[in-house]
Amino acid sequence: MAARILLTTFDCRDAVTIANFWASALGYEIREEASNPPEEIELRDPAGTGHPLYFVNVPESKAVKNRLHLDLATDMAMDDEVTRLVAAGARVVAVHRHPPDFNDPYEWTVLQDPEGNEFCVGRSLSPH
Numbered sequence: 698m699a700a701r702i703l704l705t706t707f708d709c710r711d712a713v714t715i716a717n718f719w720a721s722a723l724g725y726e727i728r729e730e731a732s733n734p735p736e737e738i739e740l741r742d743p744a745g746t747g748h749p750l751y752f753v754n755v756p757e758s759k760a761v762k763n764r765l766h767l768d769l770a771t772d773m774a775m776d777d778e779v780t781r782l783v784a785a786g787a788r789v790v791a792v793h794r795h796p797p798d799f800n801d802p803y804e805w806t807v808l809q810d811p812e813g814n815e816f817c818v819g820r821s822l823s824p825h
Contacts, residue, residue, distance in 0.1 A: 704739070704749040707765075708759075709812055712738050712752040714786075718810050719750055721785045722769070759813045767816045770807075775820050779806050782818065786811040 709715045716738040719728050725740040725747065740750040771778040779789060790807040807821035 702748065704751045706751040706753060707814065708755040708757075709752050710754070710756075710758055711735065711812070712754045715810060715812055715814075716750075716752040718786045719752075722782055722787070722810075723747065723750075725750065726763060763815045766814070769818045770817060771818060771820060775804060775818060778818055779808070782808060790806060790815065 707715060707719075713734055716727055719725065720740050723740070724743070726743050728739040728741055736754045736759045741747075741750070742749070769778075779787075783789060787808040787810055790809055792804065793807050794804050803819065805817045807815060807817050809815055
């Protein structure tokens, strides 16, 4: 049997801030942690279908571009979702269109969370 992903872990300078950002971004719930303030925080999808995320305090800051990132899909207007994420603490890095000369290209926005971790947001590829 092949291995499976248990959860995705983010190293953070401030796990509370980053976990709260991602809980807001994804509609996830923060699982209670024993320490106060928590050094490690787990987020779970309340519907039980999404991938769990884990946030761990580390002493060092992010130094370079992520080699791995999350791609988020939205069924709402992408501009509205980007506006919501920016209000929650994200920063827009770039907007892309592929292919750029096509009448209806796939569009996505590259953002950074409050600690600079890159992620992308695009419209859902599923039919409505």
